[in-house]
Amino acid sequence: MYPHLAKDKNCTGCLACYDVCNHNAIKIITKNSHQHVRVDINACRECGLCEKSCPIITPIRKNEFEAMKVYGGWANDEQTRIDAASGGGFAGLAQSFFHLHKEDKVAVIGAALVNNRVYHKLIEHEKDITLLTNSKYIQSYTQGIYKEVSKKLKNGYWILFSGCPCQIAGLYGYLGKKRDCERLITIEVVCHGIASHEALDLHLEYYKSSHIYRFRDKRKGTQDWKFSQCTTIEQNGKEVKLKRKDDIFYSIYAGWMLDRKSCSNCQFSEINRVADITLADFWGLPVPDYYKQGVSLIIANNSKANSLIKNADSIYTFEDSLRTAIDGNPHLFTGYKFIQYHPIVIWPNFFRKVLSKKLRFNILTNKMPYKLFWAFYKLATIYLTKYRKQQTIKKLQEKAPNLLKIINRGGVKWPIPKLQKIHEYENRNNHHL
């Protein structure tokens, strides 16, 4: 029996099946600018490993939400915080991971931007963390990375692996029982959906730009989405930060029409999280000053993760409520989007052929009047999200009401460490407000 892998509409492109196959029988193809897999039946030995490693075909174990501990926080080092998409939670944790295991062999894995494409990369030195810092909103290529992690684990390394939730699921699928190794910690980013590289190519073509420097840039501003969620690209040999309203990439990204199909029905965007640690932008905090240089939402999904966060020497953390996190971040509990029923998403190749380049571009970038049609899908998604939120809160009220308690921050005068004073907090890590 030849293996049955996930259908293209459900396949997340994690590529665990590609790494696990010892017979070179899994081939990667590009479909609609996303990576997909096909089985080469002549090479296949029917061992079934690819089916076992696929987290869609063989669901993986998730964390119990009852164990969650919710924190807000940021990297102690100012530059690290500024360079990151939100508070630099990832880089701060990675730095701490190197410090905690300085006597051992350590590897940190995450997504790196190279020549307008994103690749999962393994680093072994603290100074290289910057290669993995900041969000890149196109899908990263993961082929080979799970194999490398498995080898490093075998060789006694401490591993901090980061990526989208589906990539963490892919790693767990690949590792099987070895996922429980105490030397492995995983970090997932809460994910809005992942765009194909075509979204970036259209953007660069529009601006006649040779490359992108950053997908999010708050070097001269704040985490506020209007300011930070815009790209910095090369234009006429200079580094130019676009305004959000002019940013073609974000018009496409926010419209979801070039996302992977599986992202419209994500099985990993739910309150039972996949990874040990979940990171996101901590939207919804009632103190706007906090966002000046960024705040990360940092959730420990189990005791192993909580122990890393508590012992981390390079991040400042404060405890907060899951309710605030849920209110500000729908992708923490749902990934369903009605955009999957938009004609241009259902029949991408047909529309690529029949529409002029300009018309397709206007639809994908949500120009008027096409935006009105798109709005039906958006509104339906908003209503479903509201319903899913009620369901999630009901579940939490029944099983873990403590997590919903709103933290009493003493009115608006919540003590805010000013950016220049952050270092004073370094030695007071885990001091809760």
Ligand SMILES: Cc1cc2nc3c(=O)[nH]c(=O)nc-3n(C[C@H](O)[C@H](O)[C@H](O)COP(=O)(O)OP(=O)(O)OC[C@H]3O[C@@H](n4cnc5c(N)ncnc54)[C@H](O)[C@@H]3O)c2cc1C
């Ligand atoms: C595709 C995508 C969608 C996201 N959607 C949301 C959202 O809807 N709501 C929200 O609150 N936050 C979202 N985030 C997370 C957010 O952008 C920040 O990454 C998060 O707040 C952590 O920020 P930080 O400052 O701690 O770390 P940063 O330094 O900003 O983030 C670096 C981390 O992101 C990982 N990463 C970066 N690009 C990719 C990629 N292409 N694929 C896999 N991993 C990647 C790196 O491996 C590293 O772990 C998304 C991130 C990505 C990559």
